[in-house]
Amino acid sequence: MVRKAIIPVAGFGTRLLPLTKAQPKEMLPVVDKPVVQYVVEDLVSAGVNNILFVTGKGKQAIENHFDKNYELECKLKESNKLDLLEKIKKIDEMVNIFYVRQKEQKGLGDAILYGKEFVGDEYFVAMVGDTIYSKNIVEDLIKAHKKYNCSVIALERVPREVVHKYGVVEIKDNNNGVYEIVDMVEKPSVEEAPSNLIITGAYILSPKIFEILKNTKPGRGGEIQLTDAMRTLLEEEKIVGVEINCKRYDIGDIFSWLKANVEIAYEKYPEFREFLINLINK
Numbered sequence: 001m002v003r004k005a006i007i008p009v010a011g012f013g014t015r016l017l018p019l020t021k022a023q024p025k026e027m028l029p030v031v032d033k034p035v036v037q038y039v040v041e042d043l044v045s046a047g048v049n050n051i052l053f054v055t056g057k058g059k060q061a062i063e064n065h066f067d068k069n070y071e072l073e074c075k076l077k078e079s080n081k082l083d084l085l086e087k088i089k090k091i092d093e094m095v096n097i098f099y100v101r102q103k104e105q106k107g108l109g110d111a112i113l114y115g116k117e118f119v120g121d122e123y124f125v126a127m128v129g130d131t132i133y134s135k136n137i138v139e140d141l142i143k144a145h146k147k148y149n150c151s152v153i154a155l156e157r158v159p160r161e162v163v164h165k166y167g168v169v170e171i172k173d174n175n176n177g178v179y180e181i182v183d184m185v186e187k188p189s190v191e192e193a194p195s196n197l198i199i200t201g202a203y204i205l206s207p208k209i210f211e212i213l214k215n216t217k218p219g220r221g222g223e224i225q226l227t228d229a230m231r232t233l234l235e236e237e238k239i240v241g242v243e244i245n246c247k248r249y250d251i252g253d254i255f256s257w258l259k260a261n262v263e264i265a266y267e268k269y270p271e272f273r274e275f276l277i278n279l280i281n282k
């Protein structure tokens with residue numbers, strides 16, 4: 001049973017400045033919800049109800065979002081806005097949330113290490129707080145974990161010319177979209193990339209990763225990289241990758257954030273679709 005998840009949300013979000021100067025990027029709106037709510041809903045839909053946020057300075061809006069807001073609830077009740085009341089009540093009731101602060105932004109690997117005591121000795125989900133998908137993916141990762149009883153990485157197939165921006169995996173067997181991972185390379189050149197399958201930021205990890213992270217030296221950008229720790233884990237344990245069959249949006253990138261808003265609103269609101277069609281045909 002995978003019951004716990006860690007969502008690191010402590011990063012500075014420098015790629016989106018000045019938007020993220022005083023506002024966490026994980027709270028940016030994607031149509032009608034903040035980014036991190038999509039992440040939490042994906043976990044909850046897969047039965048993962050205990051979530052640790054690794055937060056940092058200036059990230060209080062995330063705690064407030066998942067907290068109860070009595071005044072607002074009373075106001076909505078008084079004015080008989082019951083549909084809105086249900087929507088906001090659902091948010092704090094859906095999950096058990098825990099918080100810990102990352103003292104210095106030393107990278108994703110360092111942020112995950114803050115979850116050691118929370119997780120204990122079991123497999124857990126780790127999902128970056130700034131990436132969302134056009135459909136829920138956690139359930140598929142858990143299915144693969146149950147089948148292979150090992151760590152799992154969500155993978156996305158991208159055009160080969162962009163592999164240099166990502167962590168890329170080398171794979172062995174393909175069993176209906178589940179691959180045995182042989183190696184991982186961070187930001188390889190197009191020529192050197194072992195595949196065009198990239199690491200997307202959603203994982204099921206063995207608790208052994210914590211001991212490894214403790215001893216992982218800062219890597220690229222002077223940060224403690226989760227990918228470096230997973231390479232070490234791979235020397236001791238099997239890791240499989242699951243190819244996601246949906247769209248992924250990295251909200252830390254301005255164009256990807258804009259695309260998420262437009263594509264999701266296009267699907268959701270017929271009047272917006274019409275507006276876009278008219279705009280393009282102008």
Ligand code: UTP
Nearest residue numbers: 008009010011012013014015105106107129130
């Ligand atoms: P990113 O590397 O995309 O976040 O990390 P960042 O450092 O905020 O981005 P830029 O490059 O400055 O724009 C992915 C996720 O990991 C968290 C981030 O908050 C984000 O949700 N993170 C990153 C941490 O929690 N701590 C860190 O030290 C780094």
